[in-house]
Amino acid sequence: MKAKPQLELIYLDMTLKMPFKWNTGEPLGEFFRELKANEKIYANQCPTCGRNYCPPANICTRDHSRCNEKDKWVAVGPKGTLLTFFICEQSFLIPTTGEMLEVPFSVGLVMLDGAPVVLQHCLQETDVEKIKPGMRVEAVFKPKEERKGNIFDIIHFKTIKE
Numbered sequence: 001m002k003a004k005p006q007l008e009l010i011y012l013d014m015t016l017k018m019p020f021k022w023n024t025g026e027p028l029g030e031f032f033r034e035l036k037a038n039e040k041i042y043a044n045q046c047p048t049c050g051r052n053y054c055p056p057a058n059i060c061t062r063d064h065s066r067c068n069e070k071d072k073w074v075a076v077g078p079k080g081t082l083l084t085f086f087i088c089e090q091s092f093l094i095p096t097t098g099e100m101l102e103v104p105f106s107v108g109l110v111m112l113d114g115a116p117v118v119l120q121h122c123l124q125e126t127d128v129e130k131i132k133p134g135m136r137v138e139a140v141f142k143p144k145e146e147r148k149g150n151i152f153d154i155i156h157f158k159t160i161k162e
């Protein structure tokens with residue numbers, strides 16, 4: 001049997017550009033439309049077990065029920081209570097843009113007013129001494145002309161005194 005000839009490997013040094021669109025599904029699409037048009041944050045509730053989701057869910061992760069009943073939607077926020085947070089001080093490459101992440105930034109879990117539901121989002125405050133679980137925060141929206149119908153229509157949650 002004849003040995004296969006050694007093949008030379010050819011490499012292409014290139015960056016692929018792969019734009020794509022992702023279908024949000026009806027609940028998430030409606031959630032983003034309301035953020036963009038009306039600065040409204042909505043949650044929905046599982047019709048079977050009553051668990052709340054923000055952003056709204058198609059399917060309950062607990063019992064797999066469909067959560068698309070519009071009468072189970074409730075406006076929440078824009079104020080809420082911070083449950084916990086983290087601060088990132090180490091930058092890293094953002095794979096989708098090729099840019100380095102600006103640091104420090106902080107992310108919190110906010111229990112929104114209006115329903116027992118938590119939204120994870122950026123906090124304006126990045127000083128660890130000034131962030132305390134239990135403090136009150138409020139969503140800050142981009143100006144209407146800059147909103148694009150995604151979660152970053154909320155810039156961050158700012159600390160408020162009540």
Ligand SMILES: [Zn+2]
Pocket residue numbers: 046047048049050051060061062063064065
């Ligand atoms: Zn459920």
